[in-house]
Amino acid sequence: MTLYYSLVFALLVFEMGVFMTLIIPLPFSLKRAIFTFISENPIVAKLQYGLKITFIFILILFIDSVNRVYRVQLELSQAKFQGGAAAAVAGHERMEVQARKFYSQRNMYLCGFTLFLSLILNRTYVMILDVLRLEEELKQLKGQDTKKTKSGLGEAGNLGEISQLKKKLAEKERDIETLKKQSKGLSEEYNRLGDQHTVADALPKKDR
Template sequence: MTLQWTAVAFFLYAEIAVSIFLCIPFISPQRWRLVFSWRIWSWLSPYWNKFFFTMIMALIILFIDAVREVQKYSTPENMQDAKLNPNVYDHVHMKLFRAQRNLYICGFSLFLWLIMRQTVTLINLAADTLENSASLQARVDRAVRAAQEHQENSQTLKQALLEGEKSKSAEKQQMKLEVEKLVGQLKAAEHSVQKSQAEVEAMKRQAKGLAQEYDRLLREHHQLQNLQPSEDKKDQ
C-alpha cells in the first residue's frame, strides 16, 4: 500500500473511532456541547471549513483515481492477456484487488467524513433543542403554577363571596326579623295610642257630662238661694 492510501486508511480508522465515540448513548448532547465549546475548537474554527473542503476534494480525487484503477484492471483486454500468462493473471488480479480496496477505503472515508460533520451538526441542534425544551418546560411549569395560584385565589375569592352572600343573607334575615318585630311593636303602640285616645275621649265626654251636671246643680243652688229670702220675708 502506498503512502497516500495508508494515510487514507488511517484517516478511515480515525473516522470510525470518532463516529463510534459520537454515537455512545450515555453521553448526552449537552455534554458534547460542553466539549465542543472548548477553547481549542474556537481557535480551530477559522480553519475548519477550509480543512473540511480540502479533505473532501482530496478524497474525491483519490476516489476518482481508485475508480480509474478499477476500470483499468477490469477491462476485457487486460483479462484476456492475463489468461495467456498465469503470472500476469495473478498480477492483474492483485492490482484489481488493491484498486477495489482503495476504492472502498476512499469511498467509506468520504462517506464517514460527511456523516461526521452532519452528526456534529445534529448533536449541536439536539443540545439546542434540549436547552430550549428545558427552558420552555420551566416556563410552562411557571405558567402552570401561576394558573394554579390564580385558580386557588379565584376559589378563595369565590368562597369569600359565598360567605359574604351567606352573611348578607343572614343579616337580611335578621334585619327582616327586627323589622317585623318593630312593625309589631309599632302596631302595638298604635293600638295603645288608639286605646288611650278612646279613653281620653271617654274622659272628655265624662268631664263634659260632669260639667253640665255641675252647671245644673249650680243653677239649682242659685235658685234655692233666691227662694230662701222670699220665704223669710213672707214669714216676717
Template sequence: MSLQMMIVFGLLVTEMTLMTILVMPLPHKVQDGFVNLAYKLLQNPNVKVGLVFGASVLGMMFMDALRTAVPKIPKEYHPGMPASGNVPPVPTMMAGATWSEVRVRKFYSQRNMYLTGGTLFLGIAIYFNIILLKSMVKNKEKLIQATVVSKEKKRVFPLWNTRN
C-alpha cells in the same frame, strides 16, 4: 502501505471514532457541548477550506484507485475474439507482469479505492449527522424549557384554586 494511504486510514479511524461519539446516547449537557463544538468548527471558514481541500484530494485519490482497479482492456484481448494482426499494445497493468503481480496490483488498488471511498462517504455522513444533531439538541432544549415551565404552572395554579 504507502504514507498517503496510512494517512487516509488514520483519517478513517478518526472519522469512525467521531461518528461513534456523535451517535452515543450521552447526557444532554455533554451532547450539547460536543455538538455545538463540532457545529462551530464546521462554520469556521478556515476549517471549511481545509475540509474542501482534503475532500478534493481524497476524491482524486479515489478516482485514481478506481481507474487502476478497473483497467480498460481492449476488445481484442477478450476471450472468444478472433485473432487479428492489429493487436494493440498490452495494457500497462499486464505488461511484463505475472498473473500474481497483476492480482497484487489489483488488490492494492481495490483496497485504496475502498479506503478512500469509505473515508469520503463517512465524512459526508458526519457532516449531515452534525447538522441533524444540532437541530435535535436545539429542540431538546426547547422541550426541557417547556417542561420546566409546565411544572412551575402546575405548582403555582393549584395553590390559587384552594378554598379555605
C-alpha cells in the same frame, strides 16, 4: 502503501473514532456542552475547513483508483484471450497485473469508505444537533407548563380569597343595616320622648 494512502487510512481511523464518540450515550448537559464547544470553537471550524479540502483530494484519489481498477480489469480481460505459449510467457506479467488489481481495489475501497463515512458523520452531527435543540425546546415548554400550572393555582387561591372577602363584606353590610335600623329606632324613640317632654312643659302647673 504510499504516504498519501497511509494518511487516508489514518483519516479513516480518525473518522471511526469520531463516529463512535458521537453515538456513545451521554448525559444531556455533557452532550450539549461538547456540541456547543464543537460548534463555536474557531479552531474546530478551521479544522473542518481543512478536512473539506482534504476530502476533495481524497475524491480525486478515489476517481484515480477507480480508473486504475478499470484499466487493470481490461488488461486481465485481454490476457484471458491469449492462449498456449503466449499465456505461459505472460504468466509473470499476469501475476503483476493481479497485484496491481489488488492494490488498486484496496485504494478504491479505502478512499470510498473514507468519503462515505465523512457523509455519515456530517449527517449524524446534524441530526444530533436537531435532537439537542428539540430536547431544549421540550424542557422550555415543560418549564412554561409548570409556571402556568403554578400561576393557575395562584389565581385559584386569589379567587378563594376574593370569595371570602365578599362574604365578610356582605356580613359587614348586614351589620351596618342592623345598626342603621337600631339607630333609626333610637332616633324615633328620642323624638317621641322629646315631644312628650315638650307637651308636658307646655301644660299649666295645676294640670300636671
